[in-house]
Ligand SMILES: Cc1cc2nc3c(=O)[nH]c(=O)nc-3n(C[C@H](O)[C@H](O)[C@H](O)COP(=O)(O)OP(=O)(O)OC[C@H]3O[C@@H](n4cnc5c(N)ncnc54)[C@H](O)[C@@H]3O)c2cc1C
């Protein structure tokens with residue numbers, strides 16, 4: 001038996017650093033069958049325990065072995081309406097694949113790549129596989145706020161249980177971070193659209209350009225529009241800053257703003273598209289997570305000559321997916337570890353021209369379990385930069401909590417307070433999940449929370465007096 005995963009083909013380096021086309025190319029049928037054959041079809045599959053949406057992993061992999069790819073897709077969609085998305089961006093190395101029995105002695109089965117293969121195969125065949133739920137309507141209305149993975153999974157589960165579900169999204173396109181955050185070269189927008197179309201085909205209605213808290217409040221939706229339960233999946237879209245001198249200079253973006261300009265407004269095609277984004281020759285990206293990797297790689301594709309990631313810990317502590325760190329390295333992104341900016345210095349027109357950095361050393365582990373970075377006194381130095389992208393984390397917007405009496409938030413983190421198992425907030429009939437309750441996390445943890453909340457909403461509505 002093979003110890004290693006069947007490798008996945010990637011677009012050639014020369015082509016990919018100047019193009020926003022997807023880098024990973026997926027498996028062929030033969031590669032998928034070969035990889036699926038490594039699965040032992042365990043009687044007590046540990047991989048399923050590592051999957052927040054409880055996909056029948058050995059079940060779908062067995063169908064791939066038998067070349068019944070459409071049945072494999074049907075099995076996945078019983079539990080996950082976003083297989084092409086999750087197969088591409090989920091950190092399987094920390095979830096299902098981490099728990100796969102093969103990971104004890106070699107490489108786990110490439111569950112994510114197989115999930116992606118099946119989803120893409122089904123789309124190519126243009127056959128939407130149906131799920132086994134009954135679609136009869138209970139007549140009860142549920143409002144779902146936001147359209148990221150937490151909301152999409154919650155909405156599809158509820159629709160399959162027979163509720164009349166409407167998603168309210170503030171932006172002009174649904175999909176949350178999947179469309180405005182993760183760039184095209186990792187998450188093609190046509191694929192997100194395809195999976196959202198599938199969710200709509202289950203009966204979910206999506207209303208865009210509807211800012212809950214401004215266009216209407218949650219109480220107005222419940223009292224005036226007759227929604228009997230609400231799910232809040234509004235994510236964590238508020239960028240964090242370091243509040244250091246010079247942070248307001250021109251040429252300094254939050255990753256959120258930079259990636260939204262690139263993804264939704266196609267700024268890299270200015271003047272063909274309206275929104276400009278100044279890239280300059282030397283770009284510095286502050287942070288070490290997926291958002292930092294995406295920002296750095298997007299800046300390179302948008303024309304930067306030299307992109308440097310500046311991270312205050314070492315490579316070992318970086319929260320980004322290993323695959324994405326490797327991709328960034330291959331593409332020539334420079335990494336400088338154990339440094340942090342303390343000041344930005346601008347020119348006479350107030351454009352950033354330099355960053356003053358301080359060297360760090362690692363101390364004892366902090367609450368995140370990673371070793372705490374400690375500044376080394378007297379170690380400051382300057383580097384020239386034309387653009388800075390700050391990717392040090394996001395928090396939830398306070399708007400919903402401010403406009404919904406009785407909804408409590410954790411005052412330190414700004415997250416909504418919920419019962420972790422049910423998603424129940426501090427207000428009856430209102431549930432929440434995803435980044436708005438955890439702070440910035442992952443697609444699959446948001447999807448899992450959406451699924452748990454859907455179960456609780458079903459229970460609540462069936463037992464409501
Ligand atoms: C650049 C980037 C790269 C990432 N890469 C990965 C990765 O590789 N793997 C991974 O697992 N995770 C990744 N993540 C994290 C992941 O995308 C998030 O954890 C996930 O999308 C959270 O889902 P969510 O449904 O909670 O919220 P979101 O995806 O943030 O969606 C929330 C939605 O709610 C809408 N909204 C907000 N307020 C309102 C309102 N008042 N009314 C109506 N609508 C509202 C927003 O417009 C948005 O569409 C990445 C995140 C970013 C930013």
Ligand code: SF4
Nearest residue numbers: 039040042047100101
């Ligand atoms: S634990 Fe690994 S080998 Fe066992 S069923 Fe799951 S994927 Fe297959």
